[in-house]
Every structure is written in C-alpha cells, then in structure tokens.
Amino acid sequence: MSDTIVKNLQFIENKIKNSCLQYHRDPCDVKLLLATKTVSVERIKKALQTGHTLIGENKVQELREKHGALQDIPHINHFIGHLQSNKIKHVLQLDVSCIQSVDRLELAEKLNQKLGQKNKKMDIFIQVNTSLEPSKFGISPAETIKLIQQIATLENLHIKGLMTIGLFSSDRGKVRKCYQLLKQLQQDIIKEQIPNVNMDELSMGMSADYDIAIEEGATIVRIGTAVFGERIYPDSYYWNEQNEEK
Numbered sequence: 001m002s003d004t005i006v007k008n009l010q011f012i013e014n015k016i017k018n019s020c021l022q023y024h025r026d027p028c029d030v031k032l033l034l035a036t037k038t039v040s041v042e043r044i045k046k047a048l049q050t051g052h053t054l055i056g057e058n059k060v061q062e063l064r065e066k067h068g069a070l071q072d073i074p075h076i077n078h079f080i081g082h083l084q085s086n087k088i089k090h091v092l093q094l095d096v097s098c099i100q101s102v103d104r105l106e107l108a109e110k111l112n113q114k115l116g117q118k119n120k121k122m123d124i125f126i127q128v129n130t131s132l133e134p135s136k137f138g139i140s141p142a143e144t145i146k147l148i149q150q151i152a153t154l155e156n157l158h159i160k161g162l163m164t165i166g167l168f169s170s171d172r173g174k175v176r177k178c179y180q181l182l183k184q185l186q187q188d189i190i191k192e193q194i195p196n197v198n199m200d201e202l203s204m205g206m207s208a209d210y211d212i213a214i215e216e217g218a219t220i221v222r223i224g225t226a227v228f229g230e231r232i233y234p235d236s237y238y239w240n241e242q243n244e245e246k
C-alpha cells in the first residue's frame with residue numbers, strides 16, 4: 001500500500017514537470033502540497049520520506065491528533081480548511097506556518113490579536129470562492145480587494161497570495177474559469193499596490209485538475225486523492241458549513 005504512495009508521487013511529480021514544460025513554466029515555481037485529511041500518520045510519513053515537505057490539514061482536531069507523531073520528520077504545515085475563530089489558539093500551538101483559508105475580517109482580526117499576544121507573525125492566503133457555490137467557503141471575488149485592504153493593516157499578518165477550491169465538476173472548462181478568475185484577481189490586486197501585501201502565491205488545483213491549474217498560473221497545487229487514494233468521507237464533510245467542529 002505504501003509503495004503505491006511512492007509510485008503515485010512519482011507519477012504526479014512527472015505530470016507537474018510535464019505541465020510546466022508544456023505551459024512554459026519553471027518547475028521550481030510549482031510546489032506540491034499534500035492534502036492529508038483522513039490520512040493516517042504512517043501514510044503521511046511514507047510520503048514525507050520521499051522528500052516532500054509541504055502538507056495541509058483541514059481540521060484543527062486532525063492536525064492536533066497527528067502533530068506529535070510527525071514531529072520527528074521535517075515538514076511544513078499549512079492549514080487549508082475552514083477555520084473557526086475559537087480554534088485559532090490551537091492552530092497557533094501547532095507550528096502552522098501559513099493559513100491558506102482566511103476569508104473574513106473577523107477571523108483575521110482575532111488571528112492578528114492572538115499572534116500579537118505571542119509576539120508572533122504569520123503568513124496567510126486569502127481564500128476566494130471562485131466557483132460562487134453557496135456551500136463553499138471563501139470571500140466572493142467582488143469583495144476580495146476590499147477585504148485585502150482591511151487585512152493588510154493588521155501588523156502580525158503577511159498576505160502572501162490567494163487560494164481557491166475550483167468548481168467540483170467534470171466540465172474542465174468550468175473548472176478552468178475558476179482558476180482564470182483567481183489569476184485575474186491576483187493581477188488586479190497587484191495593480192492596487194497595497195502596502196504589506198504580496199501576491200506571489202496562487203494555491204489552486206487538486207487531484208483531478210492540477211494540470212489546468214498549472215497552465216493558469218498555480219504556484220501551489222494541493223493534492224490528496226491522487227497520492228493517498230480515495231477518502232471515506234465525501235468532501236462536503238470538510239467544505240460545508242453544516243459540518244462545523246464543535
């Protein structure tokens with residue numbers, strides 16, 4: 001089973017490289033983030049042993065459960081799930097270097113305040129709802145610039161880019177539109193020249209569509225299923241408001 005993980009990773013690395021060549025991108029500019037929700041510590045370790053270092057969890061509870069067991073193997077934690085304000089204190093105890101899913105001012109303000117108390121700073125991405133599906137988290141594209149202007153004034157947060165979950169659809173044209181929208185937003189935000197805002201990172205693309213995302217400018221692709229296999233929970237369990245952790 002763990003051999004499969006190694007093989008899957010080789011396949012993905014190749015596909016990323018080939019997509020980069022095809023679309024005239026430098027392969028060094030595209031990072032692979034392993035989306036590890038529901039994946040056991042043993043299997044995550046197997047993947048990290050191949051030299052990959054960037055992983056992302058969706059739920060604070062899962063991050064807490066796995067955190068200790070992963071400490072002896074070098075890795076970087078990004079948080080990619082919906083974050084409730086009352087869970088911030090836990091995230092700050094768990095060496096998360098970037099929260100990719102900041103999508104509202106209230107969350108950013110609380111995060112900024114808690115970081116201040118600990119004399120810490122943190123990188124964040126702004127999560128945008130490019131598919132405009134009501135069940136998905138993320139700020140609407142129309143409100144993104146305003147939110148970034150507000151968050152940019154918070155001294156303990158460094159905005160490093162944008163994140164999106166594309167439309168869940170087998171229509172690749174529709175998925176592509178989501179990624180084009182994120183790229184366009186990035187360009188619009190750069191033009192605003194907002195102090196304390198960096199737009200280098202575009203986190204988009206998952207197992208089914210990372211080649212499209214790379215073509216459209218992704219710098220981080222977040223891949224779970226294609227590395228670790230199918231999950232038992234449907235993704236709606238992680239992406240919908242009804243399934244909040246208590």
Ligand SMILES: *Cc1c(COP(=O)(O)O)cnc(C)c1O
Nearest residue numbers: 035080206207222223224225226
């Ligand atoms: C699960 C998840 C992924 C990876 O999805 P796969 O289709 O399994 O590759 C990426 N991003 C987020 C936010 C996720 O929750």
